[in-house]
Amino acid sequence: AVHALLVQKSVRSNILYNQKRMDGRGITDLRPLSAEVGLLPVVHGTGLFQRGETQALVVATLGGPKDMQEYDNVCGLNKPKKFYLHYNFPNYSVGEVGKITGPGRREIGHGNLAERSVAQVFPQDFPYTVRCVSEIMSSNGSTSMASVCGATLALMDAGVPITSPVVGISCGLVTDETGKELILTDIIGAEDHFGDMDFKVCGSKKGITGFQLDLKLPGIPIDTLVRAMAQNKEARNKIMDVVTNCIPAPREEVSPNAPQMCVVHINPDKIGALIGTGGKNIKEITESTNSQIDIQDDGSVSILAQNKAVLDEVKRKIDFFTAEAEIGKxxxxxxxxxxxxxxxxxxxxxxxxxxxxxxxxxxxxxxxxxxxxxxxxxxxxxxxxxxxxxxxxxxxxxxxxxxx
Structure with a gap:
């Protein structure tokens, strides 16, 4: 315990009074950044984002309406989500071994922050359901922010037309009893452990999409947060340049490995004809084409098929069952x-x-x-x-x- 206190005191005093960080960086310096897309050959979209020793591999998968995730909100109501992000933090990412169990507090919390931050730019009219999975390959601080950057890369690689790229970075804080303070950009794990603050902020070029403030202090002045936000924005702009240099915009079309999907509209009075007696017609279509069909009360029919040829065949069968007689035909x-x-x-x-x-x-x-x-x-x-x-x-x- 005494050794730990001495290490903590030494690290904090070096940062606060000598402006010397544990890895030799300046107070506002970022660790080396890299970004890649399209690493895995079969999946719909991939993004690999690395900041120093922190590395996140994010995979985006496109599905249909039936793949939406349902969850209970505070009121106990089911509200399906078209976009969701799952965060995995395996033991090997920090050089340890252990049992692989279900998601814990860390996975749920970090995944929720990353999901909320990226969901702000997800297009609501996009017909696909999208699941992102962030696998932390190596960790030394700010893995949730690396997941945000990796998710942006994976979504654009998959052809999801997000309204703007989103990136994130974490700022730290070291203080003493006299009120002296120093804000750190891009904190590593040890600086998070020995410091007083972990302030995660995500955003696009248009503004902030999500943030989370973890404090070990009883409170923090507003002007300190304002300076931290300004410092964070400067760092985000540098990260944004790395991401957009890797892939400037979403691909024009979804991945050829992704299922083909479209939404057609039929007369609501024809829904019964499409379904058929006991579901005979809809069952025949889905089983013969190995496709998914979702029918809404307003006559919107979502089709998910393996490829364009199958999609066209499903549309032809839907037209057959829902067509209306025309004079002269x-x-x-x-x-x-x-x-x-x-x-x-x-x-x-x-x-x-x-x-x-x-x-x-x-x-x-x-x-x-x-x-x-x-x-x-x-x-x-x-x-x-x-x-x-x-x-x-x-x-x-x-x-x-x-x-x-």
Missing amino acids: VYRGLVKTVKDFGAFVEILPGQDGLLHISEMADYRVNCVTDICKEGDYVTVKVVDIDRSGKIRLSRKAALEDMDK
Whole structure:
């Protein structure tokens, strides 16, 4: 205990009175910075950010609406999140061994700070759900701020159109009993341990997106925080240059490894037709194409498919089940019922029309079954749709169009 107190006193006095930091840097100097993207070949987006011995590898993964994370807020209500960031701090990052367990207080707190800071620039109209995972490869202070920088790199590499890059840095403080104080930029782990403050601030070029103040003092003057914010901003600008030199803006398209997604809009009255009896239609589409479909009450249909070809096939099937009959259009329909006066033909899923016996051919037809029977397919043209939605069909008109 005595040795620890002597070390603490020596470190603090060297910083405060001699302005000598443990790693030899100046008071406002940053550790060496580096940034890389696209390191892993298969994932949707990756970013590796390093500040001195602190290194964070962040992986961004794109998913569909069903991949949103649900959580209970203070009121007990479920509120799904389209963007979330998970932070992992394995033992090897500080040269130790130990059991790999569930997330602890550190993982939850640091991940929450990084997530809130980056979420401010996440586009709400982006159709994908995005999960970022920050793996701390090596640690010597400010791993949460490295996670913010790495998440920015990974999101831009994945093609997520964030409104602005976000970076973060931590400032420290050393004081004595006389009121003398010194603000440190980019503190290492030992300076965090022996110092009086850990002030993490994240932001873009437009402003601050998140911050957290950890104090060992009973209080701190406002003007000290103001000076710390100014010092922090200067450091963030330098980090921003490193990040934007690595990747200036989000990629124009999402990663080719990412699933393809789009949102189509259908008539809300057609939702039942798309789902089908007992979910028959929607199940057929998802199972045959190995895709995900999410339907909202307003008629918005989100599609998540493996590639563009599958996406186009899903859209074609949705159009088929939700299409509405158009006057003048020719259809190939299934004869559902035969009557003396004509036949009822299903031209679209759930949409039948009457093919009157007088519209079956350009000559007199004595018996409907001479032209078609139940289960037959016939080519017909929609000639009229009345106000109640009843459809009138003509095989004669369809044949005339085909002869032209």
